[in-house]
Amino acid sequence: AQSVAQPEDQVNVAEGNPLTVKCTYSVSGNPYLFWYVQYPNRGLQFLLKYITGDNLVKGSYGFEAEFNKSQTSFHLKKPSALVSDSALYFCAVRPSGGSYIPTFGRGTSLIVHP
Amino acid sequence: GAGVSQSPSNKVTEKGKDVELRCDPISGHTALYWYRQSLGQGLEFLIYFQGNSAPDKSGLPSDRFSAERTGGSVSTLTIQRTQQEDSAVYLCASSSGIGAVSEQYFGPGTRLTVT
Numbered sequence: 408a409q410s411v412a413q414p415e416d417q418v419n420v421a422e423g424n425p426l427t428v429k430c431t432y433s434v435s436g437n438p439y440l441f442w443y444v445q446y447p448n449r450g451l452q453f454l455l456k457y458i459t460g461d462n463l464v465k466g467s468y469g470f471e472a473e474f475n476k477s478q479t480s481f482h483l484k485k486p487s488a489l490v491s492d493s494a495l496y497f498c499a500v501r502p503s504g505g506s507y508i509p510t511f512g513r514g515t516s517l518i519v520h521p
Numbered sequence: 522g523a524g525v526s527q528s529p530s531n532k533v534t535e536k537g538k539d540v541e542l543r544c545d546p547i548s549g550h551t552a553l554y555w556y557r558q559s560l561g562q563g564l565e566f567l568i569y570f571q572g573n574s575a576p577d578k579s580g581l582p583s584d585r586f587s588a589e590r591t592g593g594s595v596s597t598l599t600i601q602r603t604q605q606e607d608s609a610v611y612l613c614a615s616s617s618g619i620g621a622v623s624e625q626y627f628g629p630g631t632r633l634t635v636t
């Protein structure tokens with residue numbers, strides 16, 4: 408069975424500071440990993456994905472994520488946070504072979520303070 | 522182009538009534554997913570359609586829940602004899618299907634309140 412853990416329900420950061428939203432996963436075989444963002448009263452929007460290759464993946468709005476196979480992690484990062492980045496962030500995983508149904512984490516609320 | 526649309530955006534119903542939620546996926550997307558999002562609970566998978574294959578219903582919480590997808594496009598999620606614990610936001614997503622590792626495109630959701 409596959410699973411995703413987002414250990415922090417909430418992350419607080421000051422505007423202009425770097426941010427990290429943590430994600431660890433468990434899956435059989437190689438993973439496909441995704442990050443999505445949800446703004447209030449909206450559906451989820453895709454940010455970035457890891458399929459294979461370079462461990463550092465760059466995505467929308469200046470976000471990036473680093474795949475670490477040994478630590479089974481896929482943390483989301485941004486060098487300089489904006490107030491407008493405040494939202495709910497979801498990590499998702501599915502195996503490279505087998506199920507096409509991703510498993511999502513419980514989400515992390517990112518609050519960027521002015 | 523047009524994204525995933527869902528209707529209604531909000532639905533208030535009385536306990537015991539049936540409800541139908543609709544999803545219009547992105548044109549050409551062969552994969553369609555339904556999820557339920559409750560406060561603090563993340564996304565709970567309900568059902569997955571891929572092309573003309575039999576749907577994966579493994580996430581449906583009870584036999585009161587059913588879904589169909591007509592013509593490989595529009596999907597309807599039906600909840601019979603609604604209960605208060607069915608109150609949640611129901612999200613639909615589509616993706617381009619098996620041939621590529623495609624991300625999902627989500628609709629805005631239907632907020633269901635059972636009174």
